[in-house]
Amino acid sequence: MHKAILEVQEISVRIGDRMVLYPISLELRPGQKLAVAGETGSGKSTLLKAIAGLQNLKSGAVYLQGERVEEAWEKLIPGHRKIAYLSQHFELRNNYRVQEILNYAEKVTEQEAAEIYRLCQIDHLLNRKTDQLSGGERQRIAMARLLVGAPILFLLDEPFSNLDALHKQTMKQVMLDLGKAMQINWVLVSHDPGDWLSWADELLILREGRQLQKGNPASLFYAPEDEYTAGLLGTYSVLNASEWEQLSGERLEFPKIIRPAQLQLSTVNTAPLKGYVKETEFVGYGYLLTVELESGNRIKLFHQDACQPDSPVGVQLR
Numbered sequence: 001m002h003k004a005i006l007e008v009q010e011i012s013v014r015i016g017d018r019m020v021l022y023p024i025s026l027e028l029r030p031g032q033k034l035a036v037a038g039e040t041g042s043g044k045s046t047l048l049k050a051i052a053g054l055q056n057l058k059s060g061a062v063y064l065q066g067e068r069v070e071e072a073w074e075k076l077i078p079g080h081r082k083i084a085y086l087s088q089h090f091e092l093r094n095n096y097r098v099q100e101i102l103n104y105a106e107k108v109t110e111q112e113a114a115e116i117y118r119l120c121q122i123d124h125l126l127n128r129k130t131d132q133l134s135g136g137e138r139q140r141i142a143m144a145r146l147l148v149g150a151p152i153l154f155l156l157d158e159p160f161s162n163l164d165a166l167h168k169q170t171m172k173q174v175m176l177d178l179g180k181a182m183q184i185n186w187v188l189v190s191h192d193p194g195d196w197l198s199w200a201d202e203l204l205i206l207r208e209g210r211q212l213q214k215g216n217p218a219s220l221f222y223a224p225e226d227e228y229t230a231g232l233l234g235t236y237s238v239l240n241a242s243e244w245e246q247l248s249g250e251r252l253e254f255p256k257i258i259r260p261a262q263l264q265l266s267t268v269n270t271a272p273l274k275g276y277v278k279e280t281e282f283v284g285y286g287y288l289l290t291v292e293l294e295s296g297n298r299i300k301l302f303h304q305d306a307c308q309p310d311s312p313v314g315v316q317l318r
């Protein structure tokens with residue numbers, strides 16, 4: 001019995017004469033949810049396709065429950081029957097009823113299929129034609145279509161890119177429910193940190209085809225190795241070593257990356273750092289202030305209330 005559902009061993013991909021993915025290894029244990037982040041062109045889709053057996057590898061191998069996943073060149077129709085891959089460019093055949101499209105892919109019992117439709121929140125759409133659906137509905141149907149194929153690993157490429165905040169929430173709930181009910185393992189690729197920070201157990205950061213950092217989302221959020229990772233995951237500021245020492249008492253050899261929620265305003269006279277408010281931006285649960293420190297360095301922090309531009313403020317650690 002293999003403990004890992006998925007083992008990716010040192011896989012690399014070359015397309016034409018370009019290296020698109022340098023050797024990457026990872027493991028997914030049952031129930032684990034992995035998110036892959038990186039700037040556009042960093043190799044996220046290529047990694048997913050390589051895991052799904054839809055890509056030729058230059059080196060390495062992918063194992064699903066201990067069995068090697070064949071590469072694209074090894075099969076007449078590339079792909080693995082236990083791995084579902086939902087591309088950001090998925091297509092639903094036009095002019096069919098939703099039910100017909102789903103029946104065609106069904107490899108589960110009628111009862112299980114009904115449960116999948118319920119969890120994907122598409123029961124009410126089964127009699128619709130595929131060209132009478134919203135983007136969010138199409139996405140959930142494409143997902144259900146793959147799910148009735150009974151996968152154990154589900155790979156999603158930018159599943160939220162066309163959805164509004166409400167539909168995103170629905171999709172995330174659907175994925176959580178499905179993960180629990182059907183013991184499906186997820187790997188998700190996304191641009192938007194809001195999509196997966198709360199969702200993933202593990203986060204992999206890619207840059208120019210290389211694995212930069214891997215860890216749990218909260219630790220990467222608060223301790224990114226560099227500004228690339230910091231920037232991918234949200235708003236940040238950089239304090240120089242002396243500013244950080246004034247703030248925390250800790251002496252570092254390098255600048256410190258810090259998140260807005262780690263700082264707060266304080267009384268000007270006694271504050272370790274002083275500056276002036278330059279911008280106030282309403283962000284729903286408060287205001288994101290831009291404060292220019294005495295050094296000229298601009299940092300961002302959250303505050304409950306709006307502040308007048310150019311008002312003098314003190315800054316301390318929260």
Ligand SMILES: Nc1ncnc2c1ncn2[C@@H]1O[C@H](COP(=O)(O)OP(=O)(O)OP(=O)(O)O)[C@@H](O)[C@H]1O
Nearest residue numbers: 015016020038039040041042043044045046047191
């Ligand atoms: N079929 C192909 N032929 C040539 N180059 C390709 C091909 N597919 C991908 N690439 C290149 O490989 C690199 C990685 O592409 P990939 O689609 O994996 O990136 P990505 O991180 O998913 O990007 P995005 O977020 O824009 O979807 C890019 O530089 C891309 O131009």
